[in-house]
Amino acid sequence: MNEKQATSHIMLVDGMALLFRAFYATSITGHFQINSKGIPTNAVSGFLKHMLTAVSSFNPSHLAVCWDMGSKTFRSELYTEYKGNRGEAPIELIPQFDLVKEVVASFDIPNIGLVGYEADDCIGTVAKALKDDMKVSILTGDQDILQLLEENISVVLLKKGFGNYQVHTPDSFYEEKGITPRQMIDLKGLMGDPSDNYPGVKGIGEKTALKLLQQFESIDGILENLNDLSKSHRTKIEQSLDMLHLSRTLAEIKCDVPVSCSISDSELRYNRNKVINMLDEVELKGIHRYLADEKEYA
Structure with a gap:
């Protein structure tokens, strides 16, 4: 492994896992954070807190977020009852699906997803493609992703609250x-x-x-x-x-989905003013303090 490989680290974020976790953590009390445009923002706000706290904790050099792109996938075609026990998304969450991607894009972080596949499949594909060039960690609350563990791929499982994690490697998984x-x-x-x-x-x-x-x-x-x-x-x-x-x-998570993530596009270097403008436009309060200092980013 060369010096670049030793220092480069991409964190792949399971967008849906973080978004749903954030939504249900606050919606249970009816706290949807509806802005002046009538759009709920509680899930987007919690998502950003989870993502930026993890960035601060693990200091990745690169970042990408993977998403489900609708409920119909090759799995639901194989088995019509797949995830059939899940109801429709809450009405307050639906507008946040597109909004969160817009906010992620303001950080110049790639949003990755493909109709017919789940976020897990995109994560698996990108992780396997990059593991020989850089360290890969996967941020999620979903234990299904543990099947992707290998020497240069770790899984960071969210625990209750913010900033609490269980980091899994192949060895820790085997021990458990x-x-x-x-x-x-x-x-x-x-x-x-x-x-x-x-x-x-x-x-x-x-x-x-x-x-x-x-x-x-x-x-x-x-x-x-x-x-x-x-x-x-x-x-x-x-x-x-x-x-x-x-x-x-x-x-089985598919690791040959036709998606990709270039190392250059996923480099974590966002324009702080651009991000703040987006946060102000969406009226996301309390997120500014999670952003890196001016000296770290443009």
Whole structure:
């Protein structure tokens, strides 16, 4: 690794994870921060606080934000019930989807997203593309992204409040789960994911799934050794083979999506006055103090 690689660090932000977290943290009390134009700004404000606090804490040299681009994706085409347990977005959040991208753009930070894919897929694609050239960290509240962990890719999980994080590496993940990050895909294939509304193998929970993966390494390994399983586990898996394979496909983050992020475009050097003008226009109060000093940015 050359000197540039040693010092360059891109943080990929899971935009939706931060935006939803920020919205629900304040909307529960009815505090939507509606500006003079009648537009709620509570989610955008909280998003910026999360993002800028992380920038201050981890000091990345580069930054990009990835977004979902609508609810219809290749996963919902494969399984119509995918995320079918989620209701419509709250009416106060809807106008903030476009607004937050406009505010991010004022920092000259790339907004990345592609119709038909989720933010996770864009994050995975960009992370894998840049990992040989620079350190990559992913800022999110979503543990699904832990499957992307590898030597030069870490995951920064948001904890309660602002500035509280759990940083995961492949080693810390293995210590916690007893499996590798890539095995997490098969783990979710077996146990399913209630939050994304797919079942995996009915009757197989996390404890059993972990035990099977530690013994047989993968779903393929389990299927090759079905006769070594207990009758109960074998029967459950045999009765759910189609859903097992489908759940695994739904769980896997695609890392070959046609999106890109250039190193030069993602360099974190924003025009402070331009950002302040945007904050003032949107009437986002209390964000100025999170901005870097004049001496750090133009």
